[in-house]
Amino acid sequence: MLATLGLTSIDQLFHDIPDEFRNPPLDLPEPLSELEIQRELAGLASKNRALGSGPSFLGAGSYHHFIPSIVKALMTRGEFLTAYTPYQPEVSQGTLQVIYEFQTLISSLFGMEVANAGMYDGATSLAEGVLMACRITRRDRVAVSDTVSPIYLQVIRTYCQAQGVRIEVVRHWEPEVGDDTACLVVQHPNFFGGIEELGEFAELAHGHGALLVVSADPLACGMLNPPGHYSADIVTAEGQPLGIPASYGGPYVGLFTCKEQYIRQMPSRLVGRTVDTQGRTGYVLTLQTREQHIRRERATSNICTNEALYALAATIYLAAMGRQGLKQVAELCYHKAHFAAAEIEALSGYSIPFKRGPFFQEFVVQCPAPPSEINRRLMERNILGGLDISVPPYSDPLPAELDKGMLLCVTEMNSKDDIDALVSGLAEFANA
């Protein structure tokens, strides 16, 4: 091939690079064969404790749920896995129809009118929801409930730092919303597990011309009223609970839904149904004048590549679980978590501070010893305990008396034996 170009060495193709900067020394390790790589990576993987290797009670935004085998089997098909963004709809109907299905199921799950093709993750989805609310209302003050994930709050701050947006953390029992507030941001169920009164939040926000932006758990919406039921304007979520492995935090998929009147302010891709020149049904990327490749600096967001493969995973998961399956999984989580909470509360020295309100699958326990110490002892029994919320940023919104908080999560993956093992591990620290 070089000869057809009249060249004798590959290096000649790079003559535009200034000599002093061409072919720099490179210091990478020697290459490995596939066999050796499997060994090296298996070695690294074995230094991590996998969720399935023992009872695990850690949630806080990433959850250990059952994933049917068909999710991986279908999403790893080369035709899905090695395609790109469906720029050529005639040869991308598979991906496009999947996204249309995704938009249908996600909007339906949250009781919302429309969903987009997905965002990076739950945190960035919420941050983009906040920016969208500012665009719609042309206001720049944002009230974030103190029960929104402290991690999500950090990401909202990062995204808003150059936008002239003021972020105010407000008390969830008495959020301050004014006539200059763009949106009230709440979480459903909240970061500490509780189910809040979304209807009251909606009324408060709308009374001031502000939007209600909700970050929701999609699985909880298998049994609980979804945010759309309470007139939420923008609903975002972490899609990971829907058939996506924890994978040390990614890749996940951000879910993003809103009222139909706001679609032209939405970030990210949208797929629409249309017809071809012969009248056959087909699907295309649509309303692209919102997007960066057309609108450039005036786009609704800079997002381009999102997480289509995991939108596919979530769609397969929802199709497989269906109406009944999703409800059953949500109820399993609910009953197991409430059973565990009752058992733990019966231990001397432990209390459940927020129990006056209903919760879904997570709850806070005030412990008799520092949670980090308890977690260390639990790990000696190969039990992954809850999140230590006695440290910043998790402790930021908590009352001073809640100084040894642990956020526990119980899902359908935890058997009664798991829960019994947790309770007996915690009992070690109970007051005699």
Next chain:
Amino acid sequence: MLKGGSRDTGKLLMERSVPGRMGVVTPLLDVPLQPMPDASLLRDDLSLPEVSEPEVVQYFTALSQLNFSIDTQFYPLGSCTMKYNPKINDEMAFLPGFAAIHPLQPEEQSQGALELLYRLQEFLGEITGMAGVSLATLAGAHGELAGVLMMRAYHHAQGDTGRTKMAIPDSAHGTNPASAAMAGFDVVSLASDKDGNVDLEALHELAGPDLAGVMITLPSTLGLFDQNIVEVCRIVHEAGGLVYGDGANMNALLGRTKLGDLGFDVIHLNLHKTFSTPHGGGGPGAGPVCCAPILAPYLAAPVVAAGGSNGNGSVGTYSLSSPEQSIGKMSGYHGNFGVLVRAYTYIRTLGDAGIKSISGNAVLNANYLLQALKDIYYLPYDRTCMHEVVLSADWQRARGVSGLDVAKRLLDYGFHAPTMYFPLIVHEALMIEPTEAENRDTLDAFIQALRDINQESFDDPDFVHHAPHTTPVSRLDEAGAARHPDLRWRPEA
């Protein structure tokens, strides 16, 4: 769409739904039933499909077969680096010790993951010649946003708050101006000269006390290595600005030069392009940010530190940390870990020579196409190209066949289309990126197809104008889709 015995994809999930069907059997409850919350909190309107497992598998398999993909077709989509994705990479990411670990589990329980991330930071720093690396950003545009926020934070930390302008070449990807705008900058367009390089005179005019920096894609989206790049960096630095590098086209430069050496201050890489992680129909990607020492304190959190290296932790242990003046967290956790495992695996299979052979073969393949096609497709910049060649269908246009038509006709020949109408400064642009992973037979077949289509533009332009003719659907009514958005299935009223 129904042909032979293949499965029908015409009905959507909700139209296949039969009450009572389930794709998964859930386990029985093994703890006592607990009191339910107030009924007013519970929904009875959950509308999801009810279908069996075989139906789900058959439906999604049939859908997959409507796609073109790298595994099934040559996919020379310019600027997207659609190279073969080694299967070992996926298998490694699916190891339970990687796929089933919680992002908030104690660091002692995640040492293998942290070690892998630390090594990947080192590899990417070495490949780019950059001192600081954060893996926390989830796609190219996400990395861009982090990078330009770092530039802003740097200027502000110097008390230099008057730098409001970001200069971006007219050939740039749309994400560049969109990211700059999200970081609060006013975008100004930077012209290209007749050779496709940054116009130095135009740059001189913009280089002043209000210039925050420039965003440069190297090689440019014209597929050309900017011969003035060192001078571009010098002019910007002299004016007190910073140089951002969009690493979308890094496949051309692997092992050939280091962006840090050339003068770039901060860049992002697209692991789903250059480092072969699967594109997934539009993600997941990963967009790590690499930077010069002066910007390292502003990197997105978290970064992985090795114990003993900066005073924290013991030697041989790894931990997550936040750079002192970090722009903050860009996403929920530590980056798209599953993608990072794949990229790590890829680099481990290559070593120094392997890395260099990628850029060598990618550039060779692109120049082979350039040489074989430039007599029949107009070549706006007749220079050695890098990893992609930008042609124009201007000559075909004169016969009533547009770049779009050529692209659509290629689908009939079983090839994915090149990127069309981009960069914006080339009329009827066809941006072709073959990658290093295709052999000469494939390239020759592609060349023949483009030559045949050119002949068709003489013989039967109308036929080409109505292509594709053999795909599952023909051209779709995009205007209608935008005018009357139908974005989800709804039950018939």
